[in-house]
Amino acid sequence: MSEQYKVSVSPHVRDSITTSKIMLYVIIALMPATIFGIINFGAHALLIVCVSIASAVASEYCYEKLLKKPITTNDLSAVVTGLLIGLNMPPQIAWWIPVVGSVFAIIVIKQLYGGIGQNFMNPALGARCFLLIAFSGQMTTYAAGDKFANLADFVQGEFTSHAAGALDALSGATPLAYLKQGYDFNLGALFAGNVTGVIGETSALCLLVGGIFLLIMKIIDWKIPVIYLGSFGVLVLITAAVRGYSNPCLYMLEELCAGGIMLGAWFMATDYVTSPITYNGQIIYAVFLGVMTWLFRMVGSGSEGVSYAIILGNVITPMIEHYTRPRAFGIAKEKKQKKEAGAS
Amino acid sequence: MKKLKKDSPIERIWNGIFVENPVFVLVLGMCPTLATTTSAMNAIGMGLSTTVVLALSNLLIALLRKIIPDRMRMPAYIVVIASFVTMVDFLMEGFTPDLYKVLGIYIPLIVVNCIIMGRAEAYAGKKPVVASFFDGLGMGLGFTLALFLLGSIREIIGAGTWLGMKITPSGYVPVNIFVLAPGAFLVCGFLVAIMNKLKIGAGRRPKSEWDPTEKICGDCFSCMKFGVCDKKPEGTETAAQTIAKSKGTVAEAVAKPAAGAGATAVKAAGTPAGAEASAAAAGAGTEKKEAES
Numbered sequence: 323m324s325e326q327y328k329v330s331v332s333p334h335v336r337d338s339i340t341t342s343k344i345m346l347y348v349i350i351a352l353m354p355a356t357i358f359g360i361i362n363f364g365a366h367a368l369l370i371v372c373v374s375i376a377s378a379v380a381s382e383y384c385y386e387k388l389l390k391k392p393i394t395t396n397d398l399s400a401v402v403t404g405l406l407i408g409l410n411m412p413p414q415i416a417w418w419i420p421v422v423g424s425v426f427a428i429i430v431i432k433q434l435y436g437g438i439g440q441n442f443m444n445p446a447l448g449a450r451c452f453l454l455i456a457f458s459g460q461m462t463t464y465a466a467g468d469k470f471a472n473l474a475d476f477v478q479g480e481f482t483s484h485a486a487g488a489l490d491a492l493s494g495a496t497p498l499a500y501l502k503q504g505y506d507f508n509l510g511a512l513f514a515g516n517v518t519g520v521i522g523e524t525s526a527l528c529l530l531v532g533g534i535f536l537l538i539m540k541i542i543d544w545k546i547p548v549i550y551l552g553s554f555g556v557l558v559l560i561t562a563a564v565r566g567y568s569n570p571c572l573y574m575l576e577e578l579c580a581g582g583i584m585l586g587a588w589f590m591a592t593d594y595v596t597s598p599i600t601y602n603g604q605i606i607y608a609v610f611l612g613v614m615t616w617l618f619r620m621v622g623s624g625s626e627g628v629s630y631a632i633i634l635g636n637v638i639t640p641m642i643e644h645y646t647r648p649r650a651f652g653i654a655k656e657k658k659q660k661k662e663a664g665a666s
Numbered sequence: 667m668k669k670l671k672k673d674s675p676i677e678r679i680w681n682g683i684f685v686e687n688p689v690f691v692l693v694l695g696m697c698p699t700l701a702t703t704t705s706a707m708n709a710i711g712m713g714l715s716t717t718v719v720l721a722l723s724n725l726l727i728a729l730l731r732k733i734i735p736d737r738m739r740m741p742a743y744i745v746v747i748a749s750f751v752t753m754v755d756f757l758m759e760g761f762t763p764d765l766y767k768v769l770g771i772y773i774p775l776i777v778v779n780c781i782i783m784g785r786a787e788a789y790a791g792k793k794p795v796v797a798s799f800f801d802g803l804g805m806g807l808g809f810t811l812a813l814f815l816l817g818s819i820r821e822i823i824g825a826g827t828w829l830g831m832k833i834t835p836s837g838y839v840p841v842n843i844f845v846l847a848p849g850a851f852l853v854c855g856f857l858v859a860i861m862n863k864l865k866i867g868a869g870r871r872p873k874s875e876w877d878p879t880e881k882i883c884g885d886c887f888s889c890m891k892f893g894v895c896d897k898k899p900e901g902t903e904t905a906a907q908t909i910a911k912s913k914g915t916v917a918e919a920v921a922k923p924a925a926g927a928g929a930t931a932v933k934a935a936g937t938p939a940g941a942e943a944s945a946a947a948a949g950a951g952t953e954k955k956e957a958e959s
Contacts, residue, residue: 422841430852456843 341438344594345398347541351532352405352589358528359521363413367521371408373417378404378424385433399438403427406446406589409522410582410629412464419457423449443636444593447586450629464496464518476500476508476517481567498581498625501573509572512579519581526579533588545604546597546611547587551578553612561620583615586628596636603639603646610642611635673793675800682804688781689812689854690861695781698772699813700850706829709817710810711765715758715773717806719750720782724790724802726750731791743786744777751777781805812857819853820844 360368382400386393394400407423427449432441454461476497481504497507497517511517515525523529536542558577562570578584591597591611598607611631618627670677688694695716702712726746727734734742755773758766766773776782785805790798821827824844826834834840843849 452843452848455846455848456841457839458842 341397341399344541345402347536347539348402348589349398349405351535351541352402352409352522354528354531355522355525355585356405356409358515358525359409359413362516362524363521367413369417370411370413370415370420370521371405374408374411374420374424375401375404377421378407378428381425381428382433385429386437391437394438397438400428403432403445403449406522407449409585410446410450410520412461412519413521414463415460419453419460422456423453426452439595441595442640443633444590444596447590447629447633447636451633454629464520476511477505478508479506480504481506481562481569481573496581496625497576498619501576501580502619502625504567506569506572507576507580509576509579512576517580523582523585526584529584529588533584536588536592542588542592543604545601546592546608549605549608550587550591550611550615551583553609554578554583554615557612557616558620561616577619581619581626582628586615586632587611590629591632591635593636596639598639598642598646600643600646600648603642606642606646607635607639610638673797675796678797678800679804679807682801682806682808683811684808686805687808687812687861688784688805689809689816690858691865692781692784693858694784695779695809696854698775698779699809699816700847700854702769702772703813703817703820703850704845705821705825705827706814706817708765708768709813711758711762712769712772713806713810713813715754715769716776716779716781716809717803718754719747719776720785720806720809721799721802722750723747723782724785725795725799727786727790728793728795728798734791739787739791743783743791747782747786748777781809816850816853816857819857820849824849 356371360371379395379400383393383395385391386395404424407420407427411420411423427445431443431445431448432438435441477500496519497512500507513526515527517524533542533547537544555574555578559570559574562573567573591608598604614631614634615628618624618631670680682688686692689696689699698712698716703709723743723746727743730742730746751774754776758769758773785802789801793801818828821829822833823841824846826832826838826840841849844853
């Protein structure tokens with residue numbers, strides 16, 4: 323028998339894209355934001371990013387070596403996890419905190435659930451939430467040298483005449499905290515990114531460039547990030563209008579550029595493993611993320627909530643997939659079957 | 667280890683601490699386990715008060731097991747348990763007010779702790795008095811040890827102290843999350859995993875559920891192959907038939923033999939016994955018709 327009669331199981335048509343290639347594209351897409359963060363925050367930021375990546379890869383290697391499993395460090399997924407953890411750290415944090423985060427992400431969230439493709443939530447985000455609860459003081463201190471000492475200088479005015487509290491009370495806070503209080507923060511600074519925040523989240527421009535690169539390379543689908551940002555934006559617009567802010571559109575744009583929503587929407591919510599694969603499921607998931615982020619940011623007491631929103635989305639993903647499973651070809655719709663049963 | 671005599675005091679205590687540890691093996695009483703183990707001291711307090719209630723209520727229930735009517739056993743057990751819990755509650759309020767304040771609602775809630783109800787139902791309601799008392803004692807000690815372990819780990823990692831004393835080096839930054847709720851779940855999960863490793867061992871991994879070569883099926887209704895496979899379950903009809911019947915397509919096929927049986931019964935109607943049989947068959951037939959319509 324010649325080769326052409328070989329019998330095999332589907333899939334028969336294979337793409338040249340592999341896990342390591344996808345991960346490499348994600349790393350390339352994250353590079354603008356990483357480089358900008360390092361330039362913005364200095365050498366310590368570089369150290370943090372490097373330590374995160376190294377500890378993530380090392381813990382994956384050690385775990386798989388110890389348990390005599392196939393070593394999967396070559397697929398670069400641990401590098402992406404480490405890079406994302408590094409980008410989620412405040413720039414002046416102690417070096418060992420991202421190490422704890424990386425070990426937690428790789429071992430507890432990824433490997434204990436079965437390794438790549440089996441984790442129930444995004445490892446980097448899980449680690450971020452773990453660290454946020456474990457070291458809440460260090461994780462929310464953004465005071466970063468002289469450069470950002472006067473964040474209040476970026477405040478251009480007020481959206482509402484009764485903005486709560488004096489500006490002095492907010493020193494060392496993030497732009498989001500100002501927005502929450504009803505101050506008009508400089509949109510240009512938020513978009514370009516020379517403000518405080520975690521290393522990778524400040525520049526909406528760099529993240530947008532990376533996200534569009536992923537879209538063009540067809541690594542991610544447009545639905546999750548666009549619908550997520552869109553639903554969040556619409557809700558913020560309505561809130562701002564209801565609260566009587568002077569310029570709701572500007573307020574919405576500033577909310578979209580500030581904080582971790584760009585990083586989350588393009589790079590974390592789109593994680594293949596923890597987002598739905600069905601068409602309708604992705605739309606439901608994205609809207610859910612938008613609503614949850616809006617709830618955390620506008621209704622809740624804190625000013626940021628992207629990571630918790632995405633983790634909640636990750637957790638309900640199996641349920642979304644269960645209810646949005648597409649109809650298999652050749653099988654009648656549920657309703658029709660019921661009708662036939664009734665007729666007979 | 668030498669095999670212990672069944673229901674002997676030492677066997678019961680060993681059973682409660684290791685073989686059937688209420689937290690790590692039976693996974694009972696998770697609410698106080700997770701909520702009160704923020705420190706080793708709280709864990710000991712909770713564990714010991716539960717032990718007292720468990721041992722005494724087991725003792726009393728075993729004493730009364732022949733008097734309590736079977737259908738009234740639940741309310742009776744609750745009354746016994748609740749009276750002991752009330753005693754422990756007042757005693758703790760009087761003698762250990764600090765611990766009482768920390769544990770708060772979890773002391774009265776011992777009444778509804780499922781370990782106590784579980785042991786009363788599974789053991790004390792059936793077994794002799796001494797064995798029941800030691801069963802309660804063993805279970806309580808197992809619970810206390812588990813809580814103490816959980817509380818110690820959480821306190822050392824999460825606060826850097828043990829039983830209130832600082833034992834970590836000065837540079838240690840406490841990992842807050844371990845004193846909070848997520849830490850309880852994390853530590854408990856790891857401890858259960860270690861316990862399973864100790865009990866089951868590496869060489870005896872349970873088989874995966876989906877094993878096509880498996881010969882003994884067990885319960886058809888929770889089987890993944892239900893409806894596809896044609897093996898006969900414990901009842902008389904095959905799984906495929908059961909499915910078809912539930913859809914109503916083979917209702918006729920099932921009705922036919924019943925009608926046949928009715929006909930034979932009518933033939934034999936000469937004797938009184940036959941008449942009865944025919945009446946029964948006719949009854950069955952009408953039932954079937956009703957089911958069809």
